[in-house]
Amino acid sequence: MKALKAGIITVSLAFLLSACGGEKTSEAAGTPAAAPANTAAPAEKAEQKVIKVAYLPITHALPAFEAASAEMQNENVRIELIRFGSWTELIDAINAGRVDGAFALAELVMKAREQGMDVYLSSLAHRDGNVIVAADGIKSMQDLRGKTFAIPHRQSSHYILLNEALAKEGVDISEINIIELPPPEMPSALAAGRIAGYCVAEPFGARAVTLKIGHVLYNSQDLWPDSICCALALSGRFLREHPDLAAVLLSRVRKAGLRLEQDHEHAISLAGEFLKAPKDALELSLKWIHFDNLDIGKEQYDSLAAKVKNYGLSQAPVPYEDIVQNVR
Secondary structure (H helix, E strand, O other): OHHHHHHHHHHHHHHHHHHHOOOOOOOOOOEEOOOOHHHOOOOOOOOOEEEEEEEOOOHHHHHHHHHOOHHHOOOOEEEEEEEOOOHHHHHHHHHHOOOOEEEEEHHHHHHHHHOOOOEEEEEEOOEEOOEEEEOOOOOOHHHHOOOEEEEOOOOOHHHHHHHHHHHHOOOOHHHOEEEEOOHHHHHHHHHOOOOOEEEEOOOHHHHHHHOOOOEEEEEHHHHOOOOOOEEEEEEHHHHHHOHHHHHHHHHHHHHHHHHHHHOHHHHHHHHHHHHOOOHHHHHHHOOOEEOOOOOOOHHHHHHHHHHHHHOOOOOOOOOHHHOEOOOO
């Protein structure tokens, strides 16, 4: 019966996995996003300037989808979204100048900056919005001893949250097996018993809950209130050569965040058009996330930097002044 259940769940996940992308994808990297019917970009004019922004298909990137919607465009400036299949490809694209900005893991941008890449953090993409999900037989972090736990990338808030939860319950991270797994594969891996739990960008945590193959052990708010996860990164070239366009982009992202925070039904509808995930999973995932107050404060960044150092992601995180550009 367990094998049959896993097989049924795997089939039910097939559509989600093919639609939402992840670290592995058959889709060519850097694909311009097809705008939904009600967010189609206006016809481009010769003098119109285009800002290219990279993203992965997750709920954490919703402000990008909203900022690129038709009602936020004008005849002078248009935001073009370009979909990528992995965080590595996305960071490479911004470093190579193929895009002007990207919604990316903040820790990955910090590491890129530390390694000399000309990239900066300019805004949060969201606050909170991550959960630690475990199989039904796992009742606490202590039950994960000797088990396999998945994260999308070592340089991530998901790895930090895992460490925070383990420390809270007195479990050493060496006692569990950590693997990196493409986000869309995590629900089916949990159902098949290949992993005992995971922490990842939404809507994949909510998907395990709505499929009744897992439950939430911790919400990010329980471990790290107002936690930093994904952020808008801008290339240094773009900031230096087009400060006016950078200001337009940041303004639209902030306005997008406020609308998403204030209009939950609109947020669900927008997520459904871009992510093609089941509505029940989107509704649940959006209960865990906030899109207001997207500026990156020094105290907030310093807290992140301290965790990055404490959990071995960097020996010398880049100082706030050398990476954060809160453009106005």
